[in-house]
Amino acid sequence: MQGNLVLKLGFSPSHIQLSLRQRLLPLCAQQKCAAHKQSFYDKLNVPAKPKKPMSPFFMFMAQIRPTLNKEYPDKKITELVKIGAERWTNVDSKLRDKLTQQYKEEVINYNKLKTEYESKLSPEDKEKIKRAELHSLDLKEQRKTKQKSKELGKPKRPLTAFMKYLTSRVSERNKYTEHKEWIKSVSQEWKTLNPQVKAKLETESKQDFESWNHELKKWEEKMIKEGNVDVVRSSSLPPLSKTKLKQ
Numbered sequence: 465m466q467g468n469l470v471l472k473l474g475f476s477p478s479h480i481q482l483s484l485r486q487r488l489l490p491l492c493a494q495q496k497c498a499a500h501k502q503s504f505y506d507k508l509n510v511p512a513k514p515k516k517p518m519s520p521f522f523m524f525m526a527q528i529r530p531t532l533n534k535e536y537p538d539k540k541i542t543e544l545v546k547i548g549a550e551r552w553t554n555v556d557s558k559l560r561d562k563l564t565q566q567y568k569e570e571v572i573n574y575n576k577l578k579t580e581y582e583s584k585l586s587p588e589d590k591e592k593i594k595r596a597e598l599h600s601l602d603l604k605e606q607r608k609t610k611q612k613s614k615e616l617g618k619p620k621r622p623l624t625a626f627m628k629y630l631t632s633r634v635s636e637r638n639k640y641t642e643h644k645e646w647i648k649s650v651s652q653e654w655k656t657l658n659p660q661v662k663a664k665l666e667t668e669s670k671q672d673f674e675s676w677n678h679e680l681k682k683w684e685e686k687m688i689k690e691g692n693v694d695v696v697r698s699s700s701l702p703p704l705s706k707t708k709l710k711q
Contacts, residue, residue, distance in 0.1 A: 508596055510589045514577035517570035520563040524552055613695045616687065619679040622672035625665040626654055 505512040518526065525548045532544045539547075552560075585593075623631065630650055637646050654662075684700045687693070693701060 504596070504600075505593075508589075508592050510585065510592060511581065514574055514581055517567060517574050520560065520567045521549075521552055523563045523567065524548070524555065524559070609695055612692075616692060616695060617683065618695065619676055619683055622676050623669065625662065625669040626651075628665050628669060629654055629657070629662075 525545065528548060528551065529544065532539075532547060536544060536547065582590075630647075633650050633653075641649075681700070684696045687696050688701065
């Protein structure tokens with residue numbers, strides 16, 4: 465039943481693997497996304513790309529969302545989408561055809577704007593965008609791997625001696641002092657800290673890291689056995705796993 469619903473909405477198997485939250489970005493965070501995209505291109509000092517049109521389903525969701533919010537004020541956005549998806553399957557054919565036609569027209573216009581946009585970019589601008597997009601993808605992969613590691617119970621990295629001292633001073637921080645200035649002040653304190661106090665913190669930190677390294681090694685061995693080699697440091701992988709990871 466759920467598979468049929470997904471197919472009726474026009475989602476391919478690859479779409480099914482995406483979270484509802486990802487599919488909802490054009491709907492629930494348009495302004496935020498637009499601002500982020502503009503900022504991305506502003507930093508590169510190049511014109512922003514034309515915005516892709518929303519699919520007929522998301523156009524429909526944009527229309528009914530105010531009503532859904534009133535009817536279901538306590539439901540999460542993902543739950544509202546499921547309700548909207550059910551309504552979309554039974555929507556009046558005239559409205560569906562209207563939104564579909566609107567989408568087709570917007571796609572034609574988008575492709576035209578995209579062609580014009582790309583023709584005006586210099587080779588240098590294209591290279592800058594390409595590098596920045598690749599960097600952005602790398603960051604996303606890093607965040608994704610970090611989240612997965614956390615969910616799989618990766619041992620948390622302990623604090624350094626300085627960070628232990630910094631943490632101990634948080635409660636004494638003046639709320640009117642800027643964070644940057646406060647860090648600078650505590651750093652100066654650390655430099656002149658009583659040698660015995662500093663040595664005690666450094667010893668504790670060293671012990672914490674030894675324990676952490678031991679637990680991390682055990683965790684990584686478990687991850688390799690379970691096939692989760694993407695969350696394991698390359699230095700901990702056997703040669704065969706390293707080859708598979710590169711592929």
